Amino acid sequence: MPPVSARRPIPDATVARLPIYHRSLSQLREKGTSKVSSAQLANMAGLNAAKVRKDLSYLGSYGTRGVGYEVKYLLFQIDRELGLAKDLGVAILGLGNLGRALANYGGFGDSGFPVAALLDNDQTKVGTTYNGVKISHLNDLAGVVVAERIAIAIIATPAHVAQEVTDQIVAAGVTSILNFAPTTVTVPDHVTLRKVDLASELQILGFYQHRDTDIAEAS
Amino acid sequence: MPPVSARRPIPDATVARLPIYHRSLSQLREKGTSKVSSAQLANMAGLNAAKVRKDLSYLGSYGTRGVGYEVKYLLFQIDRELGLAKDLGVAILGLGNLGRALANYGGFGDSGFPVAALLDNDQTKVGTTYNGVKISHLNDLAGVVVAERIAIAIIATPAHVAQEVTDQIVAAGVTSILNFAPTTVTVPDHVTLRKVDLASELQILGFYQHRDTDIAEAS
DNA sequence: TAGTGTGAATTTCTTCACAGCG
């Protein structure tokens, strides 16, 4: 029997939307809604119905024609596809403002990603605990990764050490990295890297604002 | 004479990469490097040379065959395209952990996006200042937007008030919004909305981790 | 009959490959 993932591969664009569906479906379940149509789901998720149906079709044919999707069952399938309920340990590297905010951010643990390690290179922070988690020194990275079974690393260091810290976490065997440092870091092919770039987001918004303003002025 | 933006439109995917080029070029300028090839730039930005050349070609033909691009001139063109040096005022709505971290985050002001307003609905916070900026009540949104010439709003409220706050900021005339709240918000067509979804990022990483693990096990 | 599931059409993005120029 082939493993779960041996189906027709799910496109990246669809993968990126699974968490949105997950969230929308969770809300529906909370409300006690048992059935949902692609149009309703699209509305909640800020998408269109065709895209929702196409996306869900990659998971399998879980809908009922003329009716829609059963909320609980679809949610279960998405959970399974996302590999939730595995409790992947998260390490946050760098405990400046952003790192601490992320450590405090309840949203992670709730979604099955417990913050299991905090690391910094500031000796005055090392040894103290933050939000119930002990702060370790970045030099002890390798040991902490093993001891806490870290599966995902969040880089929240200043830009100038981000690459160095990334190299260390990769060497320690972590293959999933989320980079918040305002710089580009590179990783080997077998490592999945995503980034959250706050300054870039504002610049992108600025671009469209600028452009739309020009268009308005040109009329 | 047509306005700057009346050229062949820049694709969204390219726009999203302009900030990366901006950052890489800034680093080069800092180092005193005057010329750069598409291959070097690609290397810094974590992209490939063909994409870099294609992207830059949408801005105009600013390179020199056989040589490369002049760092300062290209940077100037990207700045202009991004509409930087306009100092678009940013308002942060919601001053929990995340909102405060963002307010402290130096990266914004540095890139020409001064944090000009902070808003919350907690009366004990209103009236105090944070990081040199006075905290106003969310009820005073409309006035603050005008007084501080807010162009971009960052939503950092809890999920359950995000839509309400978004509606208010749209009503106040802001057309660029960056949503950090862990929920989908909808806006009218003329408003540009981007989102940063922390929990989703982890779920996406979890998906690939899960999948790659399965593949490894299947061998 | 209402709404799914999906081939086909379309659009967007990426990559190729090479002519053209400094």
Add this chain to the structure above:
DNA sequence: CGCTGTGAAGAAATTCACACTA
């Protein structure tokens, strides 16, 4: 010669439109 600029090819993502069925 070396590297840009760009048509053309290819891949990916989105949207359309409708057969199908519970």
